[in-house]
Amino acid sequence: MNSVLEVVLSTGFLAAILRVSTPYVLAALGGLLAERAGVPNIALEGSMLTAACTGALVAGYSGSVWAGAACGIAAGALLTLLLGVLHLHLGADAIIAGIGLNLLASGATAYTVYALLGDKGGTSRLHSGALPPVRLPLIEDTPGLGPVLSGQNLMTWVALAAAPAVAWLLYRARFGFHLRAVGEFPEAARSVGIHVHRVQFLALALSGALAGAAGVFLSMGAVSFFVTGMTAGRGYIALAAVFLGALRPWGVFLAALGFGAAEALSVQLGNLDIPSQLVSAIPYVFTLLALAFFARRRLVKESV
């Protein structure tokens, strides 16, 4: 038990939490924006996968990680815009269309990688490079803080900055008021002159861009290549974090951190004698309980 405590209290573990949480935080904040705009975005998974693949491929062929990251994020946004077209213009059910887009992303990325590189597994033979880690000159040498914060990938910092940015956008910016109005009561928003679809499309584009950033982190931050199916259900977990965080930016941020912490813990415990599968199941059990609890509370509130 001592060794578990040692692991959990080490600075390396805290740094790992930030690293592992990065894709969850980015994708979950993206999911939050779409959800608040009234379009459930289950295509987070597909956006992440598309972005991860596009990022690695563009970076590999152009030789510029920045071009790769930009194209990856744009690809994530495009896929979510497609969800908008299907749902808002063509009357598709957002959930089912989202599942379709996730399928499309998994098939199209695997097919593209195979067609371009002849490798079914991924782009490991392409030298794509990764986004640089950010070193913080002063903090770096501070014991305790330095090893946790300094040397984190650029996208981890983007994730940390995204939480206050999304909070500001939703509650302080004019666009955020429109977004929430559209999500809560589109008819009322329309009657006061808000372009409902325009706001929803913009929210979806932002949502997809955030999910795209999460995908770019996977293929150009943690490692420097794309592996087919590398999102491994993270988009769905991010969606759960959206609901677990009660649709509020900081709540969603903390929920995503929680999922990241549990994953980091299960990786660490894999070395010890504790079944890592069961540890990694804990956040999902917790989410289920929280889901039931919060739903109950909402029901009680509504009936009053």
Add this chain to the structure above:
Amino acid sequence: MNPTVKTTGTVKTAETAEPEGRPAFLAARRTSTAVELTMTVLTVAVAVLIAFLVILATGKDASGALSALLTGPLDRTPRIGRWLADATTLSLLGLSVAIPFRARQISLGAEGQVYAGALAGALVAIHVPLPPVAAVLVPLGAAALAGAALGAVPGVMKARLGANEIVATLMLNAVVVRVFDYLLTDHLRSPASAAIQSDPVRPGSALPLLSDFFGVPLDQANVGLFGMLAVAAAVWFLLARTPLGYRIRMTGSNPEFALYGGIDVPRTIEWSFVIGGALAGLAGAHLALGVYGGLQPDMAGGLAFEGIVVALLARNNPVGVVAAALLYSYLRVGGDVMEQQTDVGSEAVTIIQAVIVLLVTARALPELVKRHLARKEAGR
């Protein structure tokens, strides 16, 4: 004048009020079935065409790939067997999501339920000695029960607490898959095997292979095929001819009206999840007792989501689900043949599948085409 007595109460009242309406009603239903069937075939054709263009655009041998995809599964009898076995699992999964869909509940929990069913079925089939017929039926029952129990959780959460069923089912999937993985690697792993897999099920519990009856090699195809057909018929009967089926359909088409009509909507929703779970559990049993003959890691990989495609393609019609599953498994097996024989990967099939989903969900698409044609007509 008086119509048949066999029909349910509501249909009867409608008929007695307007007895001459029945032939017209049946004719309309025949037409709409024909239209839906045409739409389904058209959807798949368009999806295959798009995949063809994608393959062509990547500079591969598109016609060779297409012919491998479309004729490959019938080339050899083992492939036909693989096709039938795959269609059996997919049909059960399609039926399992079609029932909650009918009650307007989006259950994504089939994946977890498949593993729970496989686990429960295989545990009984490996460890419990049973007399001949019971040796097959008891594990199947255990699998259905396990799936149903797992289906009940999101059902109750949604119906009684209003918890989002999509998140609940996704979370349960994640938990069950991990528990399955843990039990398989740490407790059920066969010491006799180098790979991670369980002991094989007892010979008496394995679903009998069709090749033993027909004398031609049919790979994994087993009597589960007939069981699946019986289950599909039962689901059709449930939805079309029983009070519970009526409640499910009413809840799905208009929950508020159903509530005012005296239907216990929460209970109906719960039952739709429970029955769906039981069917997904049976799909897991088919994998464990028929296809693999034991437990393997990742044995249901992604199949559950394909069940959703099948249900969508069939527009949640139980008989249609079987047809859609046969059609869809055919493409899956064809995709594997295509991968073996040409330089085109089987991922092309996933693209076909995705296009199918997007075309089927974009309900306004036919409407837009119609409007466009009408505008052209008017302009001329």
